[in-house]
Amino acid sequence: MTMMQSRCRWVRSTLIRSTLLSATTAFPLVGLPFLMPTQLQAQETASTLVGQCRAAKQQTTIFQERSASSKALTIVKVNEKVTLAENTASEGMISVSAPVKGFIQTVNLKPCPGQPKPDTSVCRMVTQTKGLVIRKEPGTGEVVGGVKLNEKVTLAGTTSKTIEGRIWVEVSKPMAGWISSGLENGSKNLDSCK
Secondary structure (H helix, E strand, C coil): CCHHHHHHHHHHHHHHHHHHHHHHCCCCCCCCCCCEEEECCCCCCCCCCCCCEEEECCCEEEECCCCCCCCEEEEECCCCEEEECCCCCECCEEEEEECCCEEEEHHHEEECCCCCCCCCCEEEEECCCCCEEEECCCCCCCEEEEECCCCEEEEEEEEEECCCCEEEEEEEECCCEEEEEEECCCCECEEECC
């Protein structure tokens, strides 16, 4: 078995275990592990992702299709650079044009070293009466803090959506982490700062 085949099997088994765990465990602000990171809506950030550089946070794979179960095209080593080929990620993956054309999991990417992170900070105020939990990762990640009703947070420019429609937004203030901004077609936990 090649290293690439072994990695694909590991990814598939991890996704299956995560799904079973999420389906059988109750969490506050439940979010399934199949997260779909996307950039903020056009009115919140004017930057384009196409052509931007990203680097691998950890060794990862570029797949032929937008699925970790599709054919693996190449392995990207830690800090190896890729070039983004679309503005919005879907199903947790984004298209890349280099080093080969394919799809890569967004959770494994970081800004390229030496390249300043685009300033897409936006102020939001918590409208959820019980406040919100700040997590290390979107979904069911480790709790690192919280924010109260009417407290202000600063968005860091990345959102994630679970398959059930819960939207997670990355925040940089009052501390770095992720909070639930609500459901895609329902309640909202954040509003623009006044």
